[in-house]
Amino acid sequence: MNTDTKLAVLDQIYKICDDFAETPDLACQRYCAACCTRNVTLTTLEGYRIAEHIISNGKSDLFAKLENESDKKRFHPLTTTNRLAVLCMEGKEPPEEENDASFGSCPFLTDDECPVYPVRPFGCRCFVSKQDCRETGFADVEPSVIAVNNVFLQYIEHVDAQGYSGNLTDILLFMESEDNRQSYMNSDLKRISERLIQNSPIKVVLVSPEHRDRVEPVLKSLQSIKVPGN
Ligand code: SF4
Numbered sequence: 001m002n003t004d005t006k007l008a009v010l011d012q013i014y015k016i017c018d019d020f021a022e023t024p025d026l027a028c029q030r031y032c033a034a035c036c037t038r039n040v041t042l043t044t045l046e047g048y049r050i051a052e053h054i055i056s057n058g059k060s061d062l063f064a065k066l067e068n069e070s071d072k073k074r075f076h077p078l079t080t081t082n083r084l085a086v087l088c089m090e091g092k093e094p095p096e097e098e099n100d101a102s103f104g105s106c107p108f109l110t111d112d113e114c115p116v117y118p119v120r121p122f123g124c125r126c127f128v129s130k131q132d133c134r135e136t137g138f139a140d141v142e143p144s145v146i147a148v149n150n151v152f153l154q155y156i157e158h159v160d161a162q163g164y165s166g167n168l169t170d171i172l173l174f175m176e177s178e179d180n181r182q183s184y185m186n187s188d189l190k191r192i193s194e195r196l197i198q199n200s201p202i203k204v205v206l207v208s209p210e211h212r213d214r215v216e217p218v219l220k221s222l223q224s225i226k227v228p229g230n
């Protein structure tokens with residue numbers, strides 16, 4: 001799959017995700033941004049989409065915002081969702097990761113709005129709550145929604161299996177470089193930050209029996225995605 005095809009598939013995955021997230025009992029609304037932390041992670045495919053959006057919409061000052069906050073503490077994932085699924089299947093412990101909402105807000109956040117909202121990564125699309133996190137201090141998410149979100153994450157990583165995953169700041173600063181974007185477009189990434197982790201194709205989809213009913217229709221939609229050119 002070339003990068004244009006992967007981007008077209010990503011758009012279809014986002015559409016399925018947005019349809020799935022459209023439930024009436026959510027507290028999420030505009031200007032509610034407590035979930036917009038500095039800890040968001042994404043794939044290089046999603047980062048490429050955001051970088052292109054930033055550049056083509058004349059918003060390159062957003063890269064400077066990332067740069068200005070790049071020395072601040074943030075979540076650095078040590079594994080990816082598909083690698084984690086394999087570890088679980090093998091009964092192995094995942095690596096210990098340090099993740100804390102107190103690390104601060106997403107550097108992109110401007111007046112409690114997302115300046116890249118149409119192309120925000122899956123990690124932002126999937127973050128929903130039945131109660132207002134600003135009042136409760138935590139997100140109230142059904143376990144079955146977390147199960148479905150994991151499946152989405154596995155698929156997105158699978159589509160970008162030759163790419164990498166990492167913190168939003170690290171992925172976007174990498175994609176700020178035209179050389180890196182070109183290498184990514186040519187499926188020829190040579191230089192990569194040590195903070196980014198190589199993605200992996202899906203080897204196993206982890207769904208516990210109690211969530212199967214909720215996950216199955218989403219899996220069906222993901223499996224019926226039309227790959228352009230095929
Ligand atoms: S997840 Fe929480 S903080 Fe984010 S929009 Fe929904 S209610 Fe607000």
Ligand code: SF4
Nearest residue numbers: 036106108109114124
């Ligand atoms: S990218 Fe946008 S939606 Fe995601 S955390 Fe940052 S400001 Fe919020």
